[in-house]
Amino acid sequence: MLPRLDSRFVDYYNENLANRPGTHQVPLKEVRSSPGAFARAWALNGDSAPDPNVREWRVPVAESSKPITVRTYYPDTSKWGLGPYPVHINFHGGGWVFGDLGSDAAICLRLRERVPIVIIDVEYRLCPEARFGLNAQDAWSALKWTRDNAEKLDINPLSISIGGISAGAHLACILQHRARDEGISLRLLVASVPPLADHHTYRVPEYSPWPSFTEFSKVPLLDWERMSYFQKHVFPDEGMAELQKMVPEWWISPLKAPNWTNLCSTFVATAECDMLRDEGEAYAKRLVEGGNKVTMRRYLKVPHSFMHMHSVLPQARQYEDDVISALINAHGIKRE
Template sequence: MPVVLDADAAAVYKAFQEAGRPAYETLTAPEAREYYRAARLVSNPEPPALHSSKELSIPAPHGAIPARIYTPKTLRKSNGLAPCLVFYHGGGWVIGDLDTHEVVCQKLAHEGELIVISVDYRLAPEHRFPAAVDDAIIAAKWVAANAKELGIDASRLIVGGDSAGGNLAAVVALAARDGDGPKLAGQLLVYPATEFSRKHPSHREPETSILLTHSVIGWFGDHYLGGADSSDWRASPARAKSFAGLPPAYVLTAGADPLRDEGDEYAKFLKEAGVNVTYRHFPGQFHGFFTMGKLLNQANIAVSEISAWLKALG
């Protein structure tokens, strides 16, 4: 069935086309980061008022991992401690940072009434696979180990992210299940990248090559993997041997998205393994819409629905 963009998504896509912005694959990684940052700052909605936002420094063997902790005015506390979402930003493991995803993290903290810690993992090609994975796991373990000092209930720790960040969240959940990380209460996977083979039909449909184009996916993958084995489950979590025993998942997909089918497939893998899965599909949206609440109301709806799911976890 042909993909038809919602009217507002079509208008945003047209504006991006008319702006004449260069394709990311024609730029250096630093140049692409600047373009991505500028686009995200324009499309972010107004941030909610929070209790606080503070910089964190997470110790790691290679040096500190920058992070940011968002505390809303209203927290769901139990014995004085609150649930926490450890968030990994999207951007193909090459672009994106704490600032590009600040507002969506603020909104999740505010509407979900929980603490959100955003992690600024190392980016490729300066730091190739598995550097981002290592940082993501280290961050989750550090938050769990320092939970009380941070005001966090370690039994209500969730990992999440969008796109490449969804990939990292899925990998962290698998690693934690297998003993390399804390017990998790949930995993939030927003249009996650789960499989590097690009074998799914959505990777070949012309209608899905919007913003996250088919060609830029290859550019991201080449920068990130740098020749590493793409079938490694830490790169392609859909290649994991088992999905049993994983925490409850929220999986979101978009119709006009090359990653649509692999996200849908991953949700099915989880369900078949007995994992509690909430699956949400936005048929008329493109990849990246989740952070564009200023321009796309569906992004705000997604944040609100995810926040309700976070609350339901406890």
């Protein structure tokens, strides 16, 4: 893989990630007891200086007496003026097993600094402690809570977009279809390196119909070993029959969604050296075939989580510029 990867990524990986075990290589109990010790190099913990424009809220969710936490990032009023603002709801990645409000914090901070928009980051429940499907319900609860509390949040309920990275993008894709079905208007979906196929049916990478799945099964950050770990904890063989009775099939594989018409505008970001590349691009194609507005970019010579490497990869900076352009266009924000 070395000749196919950007040398700047290779250097970053060797310096920051190569000598640390992946979370899938550590007993889950250890990760849960000390998540910060195993977090990716780009994750931001709660030790940074207090920010008066960042706040946490509790959101009630289905099948739980304990609410989930969402974090709001507000633009600087001295720079952007007063609200109500457009709002973008974000769902972090981590294979539905890992991740928290630190995972995408750096990206959320940069977005609210560059665009007059409120970012809401959602800490949905993780598998296997919570079965798959409850994470999608949490995402839906966060969307409805945002819409229903527009005045308190100082946001425009008619200018909502959603998005996520990896597993979070998968949840956002579910919401794109569900919002259309239940009459909630969305301005934009940002789906970045999304997993969208029924990976639980693959016993080896070659079982996948997507060439990228086999071609990049040994690439750093998301390889077959890590994908297998997620399937074991999210879609275990012994629990699939019961799970398939509890959630729609297309929640597990959004590429199987039954209706592709009248969906919100979408920006799809894929990475050239990513197992999930082809299924993300297939999702974009299905949207186009359904008559929807779609923008897609494949970022070259980078693997799955490239967008977090903002300081070293021009592809990550280009990704951020592209997301900002998509948000500005979708929400009708005036450019500076």
